[in-house]
Amino acid sequence: MSIKYPYNPTNHLLHVLFEEQQRAHFISNNAIQNISKSLNLPHAQVEGVVEFYAFFHREPRGQFDILFSNCTSCGDAWLRQRLCDKLNVKLGETRSDGLVSIDQTSCIGMCDHGASLLLNNSLTITSLTAKRIDQIVKLVESSTALQEWPKHWFDISDNVHKRGLLLTEPFQPGSALKVMIEHNPPEILNEIIVSGLKGRGGAGFSTGLKWKLCREAIGDAHYVICNADEGEPGTFKDRVLLNSYADLVFEGMTICAYVIGAKQGFLYLRGEYRYLLDTLNATLQKRRETGLLGGNILGQGFDFDISIIVGAGAYICGEESALIESLEEKRGIPRIRPPFPVTQGYKEQPTVVNNVETLATVAKIVLHGHHWFESHGTNRSKGSKLLSVSGNCARPGIYEYDFGVSLQEVLNDVGAENVQAVQVGGPSGRLLGPDHFNHLISFEGLSTGGSLMIFAKHRDILALIHNFSHFFAHESCGFCTPCRVGTRLLENSMSKLCNGHSTAYDIDEIKHISALVSQYSHCGLGVSAAHPILDGLKYFQKSFEEKILKKEMEPEFDLDSELSEARAITDRDDPGAHL
Amino acid sequence: MSQSISIDDIEVPFESGQTIMDAALAAGIYIPHLCHNPCLKPHGSCKLCSVEVNGRSVSSCTTKAEDGQEIINNSEKLNKARLTITQMLFIEGNHLCPTCEKTGHCTLQAVAYHLGMLDGHFPQFYPKREVDASHPSIMLDRDRCILCELCVRASRDMDGKNVFAISGRGTDSHLSVNSPTGKLVDSNIDKDDLAVHICPVGAILIKEHGYEIPIGCRTFDLRSIAEIDLGDVKLSEKSQHNE
Ligand SMILES: Cc1cc2nc3c(=O)[nH]c(=O)nc-3n(C[C@H](O)[C@H](O)[C@H](O)COP(=O)(O)O)c2cc1C
Ligand code: SF4
Numbered sequence: 001m002s003i004k005y006p007y008n009p010t011n012h013l014l015h016v017l018f019e020e021q022q023r024a025h026f027i028s029n030n031a032i033q034n035i036s037k038s039l040n041l042p043h044a045q046v047e048g049v050v051e052f053y054a055f056f057h058r059e060p061r062g063q064f065d066i067l068f069s070n071c072t073s074c075g076d077a078w079l080r081q082r083l084c085d086k087l088n089v090k091l092g093e094t095r096s097d098g099l100v101s102i103d104q105t106s107c108i109g110m111c112d113h114g115a116s117l118l119l120n121n122s123l124t125i126t127s128l129t130a131k132r133i134d135q136i137v138k139l140v141e142s143s144t145a146l147q148e149w150p151k152h153w154f155d156i157s158d159n160v161h162k163r164g165l166l167l168t169e170p171f172q173p174g175s176a177l178k179v180m181i182e183h184n185p186p187e188i189l190n191e192i193i194v195s196g197l198k199g200r201g202g203a204g205f206s207t208g209l210k211w212k213l214c215r216e217a218i219g220d221a222h223y224v225i226c227n228a229d230e231g232e233p234g235t236f237k238d239r240v241l242l243n244s245y246a247d248l249v250f251e252g253m254t255i256c257a258y259v260i261g262a263k264q265g266f267l268y269l270r271g272e273y274r275y276l277l278d279t280l281n282a283t284l285q286k287r288r289e290t291g292l293l294g295g296n297i298l299g300q301g302f303d304f305d306i307s308i309i310v311g312a313g314a315y316i317c318g319e320e321s322a323l324i325e326s327l328e329e330k331r332g333i334p335r336i337r338p339p340f341p342v343t344q345g346y347k348e349q350p351t352v353v354n355n356v357e358t359l360a361t362v363a364k365i366v367l368h369g370h371h372w373f374e375s376h377g378t379n380r381s382k383g384s385k386l387l388s389v390s391g392n393c394a395r396p397g398i399y400e401y402d403f404g405v406s407l408q409e410v411l412n413d414v415g416a417e418n419v420q421a422v423q424v425g426g427p428s429g430r431l432l433g434p435d436h437f438n439h440l441i442s443f444e445g446l447s448t449g450g451s452l453m454i455f456a457k458h459r460d461i462l463a464l465i466h467n468f469s470h471f472f473a474h475e476s477c478g479f480c481t482p483c484r485v486g487t488r489l490l491e492n493s494m495s496k497l498c499n500g501h502s503t504a505y506d507i508d509e510i511k512h513i514s515a516l517v518s519q520y521s522h523c524g525l526g527v528s529a530a531h532p533i534l535d536g537l538k539y540f541q542k543s544f545e546e547k548i549l550k551k552e553m554e555p556e557f558d559l560d561s562e563l564s565e566a567r568a569i570t571d572r573d574d575p576g577a578h579l
Numbered sequence: 580m581s582q583s584i585s586i587d588d589i590e591v592p593f594e595s596g597q598t599i600m601d602a603a604l605a606a607g608i609y610i611p612h613l614c615h616n617p618c619l620k621p622h623g624s625c626k627l628c629s630v631e632v633n634g635r636s637v638s639s640c641t642t643k644a645e646d647g648q649e650i651i652n653n654s655e656k657l658n659k660a661r662l663t664i665t666q667m668l669f670i671e672g673n674h675l676c677p678t679c680e681k682t683g684h685c686t687l688q689a690v691a692y693h694l695g696m697l698d699g700h701f702p703q704f705y706p707k708r709e710v711d712a713s714h715p716s717i718m719l720d721r722d723r724c725i726l727c728e729l730c731v732r733a734s735r736d737m738d739g740k741n742v743f744a745i746s747g748r749g750t751d752s753h754l755s756v757n758s759p760t761g762k763l764v765d766s767n768i769d770k771d772d773l774a775v776h777i778c779p780v781g782a783i784l785i786k787e788h789g790y791e792i793p794i795g796c797r798t799f800d801l802r803s804i805a806e807i808d809l810g811d812v813k814l815s816e817k818s819q820h821n822e
């Protein structure tokens with residue numbers, strides 16, 4: 001097998017489709033035909049990819065294509081409606097003159113900046129207010145080119161409020177690599193193993209062990225992948241690392257490559273963070289020019305390069321095997337495991353997939369030694385953790401703590417008062433009330449990939465859970481029955497409950513479906529999809545009880561309201577036209 | 580040394596590389612399944628074949644047998660879960676059994692009989708799905724497709740043609756045809772391809788051969804799914820519905 005380094009990302013299917021979407025505002029049958037020919041991929045594979053990823057469309061979108069986040073932290077349904085009303089366009093539709101389309105999308109990772117939207121799949125506007133919405137309306141209506149829009153609207157600050165082990169001192173590019181080359185790969189591997197570092201992406205698998213398994217696996221080539229998909233609602237720590245600490249992350253990847261014997265690495269960047277792409281590529285280029293990347297790194301005869309692949313709106317692509325499928329220009333469907341990526345990953349070759357924060361931490365461990373790292377955190381959770389804090393608090397943003405900090409201490413630091421609930425680890429994590437605020441954040445206690453969403457007393461818990469159910473139904477890849485159908489049924493059940501039509505029977509049904517989805521789904525998405533509902537039933541039982549009807553059963557639909565269309569068509573609304 | 584697993588306390592031998600499903604079928608033990616077919620690479624999407632291995636749920640069609648595994652297959656809990664999953668498949672599509680040509684030959688229906696399904700239980704989704712009647716001898720009615728990808732795998736791995744694929748995401752997932760127009764007539768499918776005969780439901784049908792076998796005399800009118808799947812009924816015979 002011949003493998004070319006570095007990988008040229010220009011012809012990656014996701015990138016070719018992105019260009020086409022930007023050019024024509026949709027992807028036509030003809031385009032699919034041409035792309036499948038030029039990339040030598042089956043027609044159905046190209047079509048399948050187009051229809052899988054949320055940012056590609058088969059119908060034309062507006063010249064201004066606006067995607068409003070529907071996250072509980074960086075979304076705002078009222079502002080979204082205002083934008084729709086003022087531009088006279090229905091949600092999910094393109095205005096008949098083709099000028100503008102407005103739709104919603106899952107969390108875009110701007111939770112510390114308030115209501116946010118994506119513009120033409122490449123720019124992000126945060127901190128939306130009614131005034132800003134009205135200004136956007138003016139620019140859209142006057143067809144003002146994006147280059148003329150106020151530049152500062154697209155600035156996104158880091159919002160780091162508390163720096164610890166990882167973020168305290170500035171990082172000198174190359175400093176960790178210089179330490180690295182003093183040692184052979186087994187020594188570096190050993191350093192990572194004894195440090196006790198566990199993955200920061202959620203699952204918490206030992207990083208050293210993962211690298212060891214990959215290093216020992218036999219293959220024609222080895223690969224390292226940095227998972228920058230960061231799709232879990234409420235998480236934005238990787239965004240900040242990529243924005244201000246990219247060298248640290250790339251250095252971590254290079255160290256991994258040194259240990260496992262990789263020549264090629266990939267950064268899989270979520271489509272929502274495309275605005276970071278140019279800067280990241282510039283950082284890579286600078287590293288090549290200074291001998292920190294590419295051929296003969298630091299003059300030691302070690303070759304390694306990194307290419308960036310940008311996703312296109314699919315939470316499931318954060319799951320490591322789905323991510324690899326996506327890198328391989330396919331739909332992001334999680335693979336059957338085993339085999340695991342460490343033995344058969346990208347192109348069936350041994351592959352390490354690590355979170356952004358994990359790789360950044362690796363570079364620091366190599367720089368300062370494992371003792372420095374080990375002396376922080378708890379017995380079973382070494383080091384520190386970046387938390388992305390959002391929701392009802394005075395100071396949302398990034399906080400870095402040593403593992404073992406209590407949830408209450410974090411709530412105090414961020415200025416959260418009257419807290420009703422905290423969603424720890426995003427929708428796939430835990431929904432907890434005040435009884436749990438003394439618990440400690442760690443792998444053995446409250447485990448989190450980094451999302452902490454705070455909900456004050458005035459928030460409607462059921463509406464929040466409904467939002468999360470919608471998220472999972474929307475993001476289910478559709479491969480397995482329990483998740484594909486089950487998450488949809490759960491979303492529908494939550495709608496019925498929130499609309500006040502549910503009875504005790506419906507609650508039993510919700511429990512039954514939740515158990516099935518968690519137990520029999522193929523991957524982590526389905527396994528955790530019912531978490532918010534199950535935690536809600538356990539810890540916020542009263543909210544559910546208050547909403548249910550004291551009847552044996554309630555019909556599935558309201559016959560009178562079903563007749564409204566007929567009434568509209570016949571132009572009747574007299575008493576005789578109602579049941 | 581010979582290796583064995585236990586399924587519902589029955590000792591079952593297996594050879595290295597076999598899945599739990601392979602070992603069970605070889606030993607004459609029926610594990611309900613829809614997306615699995617011994618001739619094709621396992622897929623693991625329908626989840627009907629879920630069993631408990633040392634207390635954990637796994638798909639038996641994709642999980643390798645390992646010496647000493649204690650497996651629960653035929654329990655009330657598992658059969659109830661399988662029933663619910665089957666009901667999910669029914670309400671997700673548009674299944675009108677009494678008028679479907681595949682009635683009595685349909686594996687989904689047969690599994691439902693086997694599990695004692697009496698109703699759809701959940702509210703219907705009533706999806707809008709496309710029918711493709713473009714081909715002179717093959718009919719594709721996506722209303723009944725359960726996304727098992729048997730046709731996808733058969734076409735790719737057995738017919739060497741790659742005619743079918745799955746497109747879309749979540750409940751919008753759907754079967755697509757690998758041709759410039761997306762129509763069957765413009766693909767290189769052939770009436771004799773395995774992909775045309777392997778569909779477990781009435782989504783892919785041969786035209787002009789409807790009702791050649793009267794209702795009442797059809798595959799599952801005469802024998803249960805467990806008997807058929809365990810017997811020496813060959814794949815081609817089992818799935819032929821036009822002779
Ligand atoms: C549905 C789903 C989404 C995931 N999303 C991410 C993600 O966005 N970023 C991430 O690092 N890991 C994500 N993971 C976990 C990855 O599969 C994998 O465990 C992780 O990237 C390993 O890196 P680590 O060992 O450094 O934590 C996700 C897992 C699932 C099941
Ligand atoms: S659990 Fe959901 S996301 Fe995971 S494979 Fe199944 S359908 Fe896809």
Ligand code: SF4
Nearest residue numbers: 724725727728730778
């Ligand atoms: S058409 Fe038939 S064989 Fe193909 S995926 Fe659908 S149900 Fe399975």
Ligand code: FES
Nearest residue numbers: 612623625626640
């Ligand atoms: S038969 Fe095993 S998952 Fe479908």
